[in-house]
Amino acid sequence: MxxxxxxxxxxxxxxxxxxxxxxxxxxxxxxxxxxxxxxxxxxxxxxxxxxxxxxxQMLEPSSLFFGFGHEALVTVCALMIIGHALVRTGALVPVGRNLAKLWKISPALSLLITLIIAGTLSAFVNNTPIVVLLLPILANVALRTKTDTSPMLLPMGLATLVGGMTTTIGTSTNLLVVSVASDMGLPRIGMFDFSLPAVIAATVAIAYLWIVAPKLLPKRSPSLADTSPRLFSAYLNINEDSISNGKTVAEVLKLTDDQMTIQSIQRSPHYRNVRPFPDTVLREGDRLHVKDYPDQLKEFESVIQATMFSGAHKVDENHPLNAEKQMLAEIVVIQASGLVGRTLRDVQFAKRYGISVVALHRDGKAMEIGRSSIGNMIIHTGDVLLVQGEAEQIDELKENRGFLIIDGAADLPYSKKAPIALGVLFGVVTVAALGILPIAISSICGIVVLLATKCLSWEDISSALSSQVILIVVASLALGSAMMQTGGAEYIAQMFVALAFDLPPAGILSALMLMLAVLTNIVSNNAAAVIGTPIAISVATQLNVPVEPFILAVLFGANLSYATPMAYKTNILVMNAGGYQFSDFVRVGLPLVILMWITLSCLLTWLYL
The missing domain is CATH 1.20.5 (Single alpha-helices involved in coiled-coils or other helix-helix interfaces)
Known part of the structure; x- marks a missing residue:
């Protein structure tokens, strides 16, 4: 060595x-x-x-900002906007409606068709809108057929990741790998150039997700407002005219048939904690900290004549929390909501939508917010908000299309602009696939058409863009460029070849893919892809073998983000909506990573080496 x-x-x-x-x-x-x-x-x-x-020549530090104008970033942002247009106009809703009908006939066949459709759509559209479309539909199917959502949601989410790796525009990771390789002087990889090995591997993955994965998953409680399987923390305010005012804790609990469990009592004016002993007398201004299902919380609120508390604002005439028309709903936060990375108070959520947020659910469990106001909590992608408002206000929130409401509703809006959005997507892909225009230019042209036809507004565009994606792409491109120019990538490649010196080129290729697969489940897949691409090129150059299969090894390896919920943003959405645990992703995702690694290693060796 x-x-x-x-x-x-x-x-x-x-x-x-x-x-x-x-x-x-x-x-x-x-x-x-x-x-x-x-x-x-x-x-x-x-x-x-x-x-x-x-x-x-001296390396100019300002040249590291090139990522902000890089065609890969332009394309990623443009495709995110086009994907948002499909959601905004309801262009994919007919697919969902037909799937919902099919589920009533044959659940097993329906699952297979759902996986195929999810994977196929994700080859051309960012998988987030696909997941956003299918989650409530599958939740509705489970609710109406009284079946478990566990075998449906996670396989569907992973199917979108599998389908995304089959074309250059399927994921931002693919676009970055292809663009970085092109920047380094290699021939441009076409949209469908690696589709053959990707589709074969995807077929194997879909078969696994259809036949094996559902059997590996234990029964989990999904997030359905109608069946209320999720525990939330909330605070019930004791008002002056409340029947609970002046009663002991024991007497109040009797009103609920001892169904309510009080975690603690926060007493004004300084909201100090008071132990909920049976003989503790409740008084005006007390806040009872309780944890239960949404419908139970609503029942407790009514029985003890309290008010469910939201830290976003004080109870007033404009936001009555105890009106007869008030209802609860669960909302999964997605990137297009405009809430990610901000607080509810910052965006004036209650004032803007007329809806109060009464609890917050994150990472599979209710958050113990304590004295802190919910309005001051920074919201993450995949958070579940328990909101309270009138039915009309909840419906308006659905129309906003920036939120995923898990209420089992299959009646999704479909606008007259939907065919235009679909036509734009088809045109963008076709023009790029035929080589008439680069994908970066065709996608920007598509956005202009969407704006001209009023399928999107500039507000929609701003909400569709992700600051996380933009900055991680720019930073990764800068780091990858710096590593390549200073020789850092070359050194890693030399070390990698030295450590694997006993392996044939096919073995080194397989080891490289495995390294990227491990990395992408721990850190950002975009960062792994950009850093791995120059290393792959250096490795292939040292081995004096074709470069393309090593680039594809990085591309495929960085896409194998199945084994952890944090590996990809849609994994978090599926985790919260389906009530999954971290172990469920390991149980289903890790075998899938190994299966795809072996399959793709064999295919790349067979087809390219």
Missing amino acids: NIPDIPNNHALAMLLITVIALYFFRRDDIPLETSSLSVLVLLCLVFTIFPFEVNA
């Missing part, structure tokens, strides 16, 4: 920054936007303070 020489100081610095970046990218307590921007700033400072010469 020939150990490569130690590279230059700048290359070592890039390797250190890469380790730091990957560490911060996986930290849940630091916003991904902050981590990405910090990496970009750190790179610029390093090359400003310690200049580096490349090909007799």
Whole structure:
């Protein structure tokens, strides 16, 4: 084994920054936007303070900002906007309606068709709108047929990830790998150039998700407002005219047939905690901390004549929480909502929608917010909000299309603009596939058509864009470029080849894909793809073998984000909507990762080496 020489100081610095970046990218307590921007700033400072010469020219630190205008980022953002248009206009609703009808006839066949449709659509559209469309439909099917959602939702979510890897526009990861490889002087990979191995592997994956995965999943409680299987934390305010005012805890509990459990009592004016002893007398202003199902909370509110408390605003005439027309609903937050990374107070949620948020659910469990106001909590993608408002207000929120309401409703709106949105998507893909225009230009043209036909507004466009995606792409491109120019990527490639020196080229290719598969389930798949691409090119060059299969090994490996809920944003949506646990993703996703790794390794070796 020939150990490569130690590279230059700048290359070592890039390797250190890469380790730091990957560490911060996986930290849940630091916003991904902050981590990405910090990496970009750190790179610029390093090359400003310690200049580096490349090909007799100094590396200009400001050149690391090239990612903001990179065609891959432009294309990713444009396709996110087009995908949002499909959701906004209800263009995919007919698919959902027909699926719902089919489920009543043959559940087993319906699951297979659902998986195929989900995977096929995700080859051309970002998988988030596909998941947003299918989650309430499958929840409705489970509700009406009185079946378990567990065998449906997670396989469907993973099917969208499998389908996304079959074309260059299926995921942002694919676009980044193809664009970075092209930037490094390699022939441009066409939209369907790697579809053959991807489709074969996807067929294997769909068969696994249809036959095996449902048997591996235990029964889980989904998030359905009608059946209320999810526990939430909430606070019941004791009012002056409440029947509970002046009664003991024991007397109040009797009113609920001892069904209510009081976790604690917060007493004004300073909201100090009071133990809920049976003889504790409740008085005006007390807040009872309770945890139960949504319908139970609503029942307790009525029986003890209390008011369910929302930290977003005080109870007033404009927002009565105890009106007869009030109802509860569960809302899953998605990127298009405009809430991600902000607080409910920042966006004036209650004032804007006339709806109060009374509880928050995250990562499969109710959040213990305590004294903190719900309105001050920073909202994450996949959070479930228990909201209270009139039926008309809940319906208006559905029309907003920025929220996924899990209420078993199959009556989704379909606008007259839907055919236009579908036509734009078809036109963008066709023009790019035929080589008439690059996908970056055709997708931008599609957005202009959507604006001209009023399928989208500029407000819709701003809500469709993700600051997380933009900054992680820019930071990853800058880091990948810096690693390549300083020799850091070359050094990793040399070490990788040295460690795998006993393996044939096919074995090294397979090991590279496995490394990316592990990395993508821990950190951002985009970061893994951008960092892995120059390494793959260096490895293939040193082995003197075709470069394309090694690039595809990175592309496929970075797409195998099945084994953890944090590996991909739609995994979080499925986890919360289906009541899944972390172990469920490992139980189903890890075998799928191994199956796809073996299948794709064999296919790439057979077709390219």
